[in-house]
Amino acid sequence: MSEPLQIAGTAVERALAAGAAEAEAYASEEATREVRVHDGEVESLTAATGRGLGVRAWIGARVGYGFGTDLSDAGLAALAERAVGAARVADEDEFAGPPPGGEAADPIAGLSDPSLPEWPTARVAELALEIERAALAADTRVAGVEQAVYVEAAERVAVAASTGIAASYEASHCYGYLQALAEGEDGRESGLGFGLARGPAGLEPGEIGREAAARATAMIGAGKPASRTCAVVLDQTVAASFVGLVGRAAAASAVQRGRSPLAGRLGERVADDALALHDDGLVPAGFATSPVDGEGVPRRRTALIEGGELRSYLYDTYTARRGDAASTGNAGRSGYRARPSVAASNLVVAPGSLGLPELLAEAGEGVYVTDVAGLHSGVNPVTGVFSVGASGREIAGGELGRPLREFTIASDLISMLGAVRAAGSEPRWVPFGGSVSAPPLLIGEMAVSGS
Numbered sequence: 001m002s003e004p005l006q007i008a009g010t011a012v013e014r015a016l017a018a019g020a021a022e023a024e025a026y027a028s029e030e031a032t033r034e035v036r037v038h039d040g041e042v043e044s045l046t047a048a049t050g051r052g053l054g055v056r057a058w059i060g061a062r063v064g065y066g067f068g069t070d071l072s073d074a075g076l077a078a079l080a081e082r083a084v085g086a087a088r089v090a091d092e093d094e095f096a097g098p099p100p101g102g103e104a105a106d107p108i109a110g111l112s113d114p115s116l117p118e119w120p121t122a123r124v125a126e127l128a129l130e131i132e133r134a135a136l137a138a139d140t141r142v143a144g145v146e147q148a149v150y151v152e153a154a155e156r157v158a159v160a161a162s163t164g165i166a167a168s169y170e171a172s173h174c175y176g177y178l179q180a181l182a183e184g185e186d187g188r189e190s191g192l193g194f195g196l197a198r199g200p201a202g203l204e205p206g207e208i209g210r211e212a213a214a215r216a217t218a219m220i221g222a223g224k225p226a227s228r229t230c231a232v233v234l235d236q237t238v239a240a241s242f243v244g245l246v247g248r249a250a251a252a253s254a255v256q257r258g259r260s261p262l263a264g265r266l267g268e269r270v271a272d273d274a275l276a277l278h279d280d281g282l283v284p285a286g287f288a289t290s291p292v293d294g295e296g297v298p299r300r301r302t303a304l305i306e307g308g309e310l311r312s313y314l315y316d317t318y319t320a321r322r323g324d325a326a327s328t329g330n331a332g333r334s335g336y337r338a339r340p341s342v343a344a345s346n347l348v349v350a351p352g353s354l355g356l357p358e359l360l361a362e363a364g365e366g367v368y369v370t371d372v373a374g375l376h377s378g379v380n381p382v383t384g385v386f387s388v389g390a391s392g393r394e395i396a397g398g399e400l401g402r403p404l405r406e407f408t409i410a411s412d413l414i415s416m417l418g419a420v421r422a423a424g425s426e427p428r429w430v431p432f433g434g435s436v437s438a439p440p441l442l443i444g445e446m447a448v449s450g451s
Contacts, residue, residue, distance in 0.1 A: 004029060004158035005168045007071050011055050012160050014080035020057035020087065022098040023080070024161040026294065027053045028336045033121070035150045037128045043147065045121060052336040057083040061092040067337045095321040101164030105291035105298035110284055111171040113199025116154055124150050127205055128176065134209025135180045135193065141220065142213045143188065148178035152200065159296035167292040175431050176203050180212035184220035191215025192371070196287070196431050215370065218393070222403035224450035225394060231366035232409060232446040233359050233395065238369050239349070240430035240438040245379055245413060246277065247344035247434065250304050252319035254381070261384030261413050262310060270310045271417035276350035277305040279314055281329055286346030288435040294333035294340040302328045305417070316342045349438045352423035359424050359442045361398035367448055368393040368400060369409060384413030407450035419444045
């Protein structure tokens with residue numbers, strides 16, 4: 001990692017020489033690969049690599065940004081001059097300023113799988129094909145698979161700043177998933193299976209395929225539930241999706257714009273005691289884990305909801321200055337082309353003591369939700385009110401009953417958090433829409449609209 005860090009440090013020096021009072025540089029290298037298979041054949045294969053640098057320069061209360069891929073000495077000098085030139089003509093912003101230095105970050109072992117180069121494309125394609133075969137072989141009612149997909153990414157990141165920041169790390173992750181199609185009397189039902197790991201050797205293609213088949217066949221013969229207000233149990237993937245919404249609502253950027261249902265609620269009771277939620281950028285299993293955030297500020301574990309209270313918002317350097325707070329190490333970057341902005345790292349819901357059968361027994365009568373559609377478009381970002389399509393199973397007498405589809409669940413985020421009655425004992429990492437670890441959640445009351 002010495003080369004990216006050296007590049008970032010040199011860019012900072014060039015920016016200071018060009019007239020910046022303070023400067024920061026973010027260097028990244030990323031290699032990605034994706035394989036999609038269908039009907040026993042490789043349908044598409046994409047591989048890409050990217051390498052570049054982003055530079056922020058501050059002159060007084062003005063900040064400028066520039067990015068590029070020419071990392072030669074001349075390229076770094078030109079990029080630094082562009083960033084400084086942009087700062088000279090930028091509007092003043094009293095909250096603009098570089099990330100603070102002085103706090104060292106400890107390295108985190110195991111973020112990168114060294115075996116990735118040992119997996120040629122043909123081998124990862126065979127892994128995707130094995131996922132598809134496992135789904136088709138799991139149950140005779142599985143009539144097909146929409147697609148089986150394997151995705152991987154490996155990155156090297158370095159951040160340097162004139163305030164004394166000099167940090168770097170390597171990380172990798174991969175996941176496989178597929179949507180199985182099961183044939184029933186009323187048409188085809190679908191089911192998702194997925195798995196994630198640091199490298200392909202950590203994936204279990206048989207488990208992924210069988211999960212998709214089981215979810216699809218479980219939906220055969222689905223009908224609509226009766227419209228009512230009742231207990232709802234969210235499975236891990238659905239619970240993770242809602243937790244992701246809470247993480248976005250806790251971002252100080254949204255709060256400070258008044259576009260969050262959590263705005264103005266710091267220190268207030270917003271949830272039941274059964275729910276504890278943390279943003280943890282250091283947990284080894286999380287895909288968003290890293291020693292530092294996108295500004296080089298050390299990651300940490302931040303309590304968002306504990307004891308029913310909203311304990312903190314998530315801050316980067318800018319929103320921390322604006323909110324008279326300290327950065328929580330939550331500056332996210334989508335790459336060297338993008339300026340940092342507030343983003344959750346790993347959102348972790350503390351598991352409870354009840355297994356799924358006990359959660360269902362606690363619910364008594366209600367609905368077990370295994371899938372939601374249109375969640376992000378169906379939620380008002382200001383009020384948190386939502387009404388989204390769902391599918392799942394009936395809960396009758398504390399046990400799973402007939403499959404259900406084409407119904408909606410409706411509430412608002414604050415009411416839903418306050419209605420959490422128990423968290424399950426078996427959390428799962430979910431990679432879609434963020435990095436979230438969530439167990440099943442029992443919601444005591446939610447509006448269900450069906451037949």
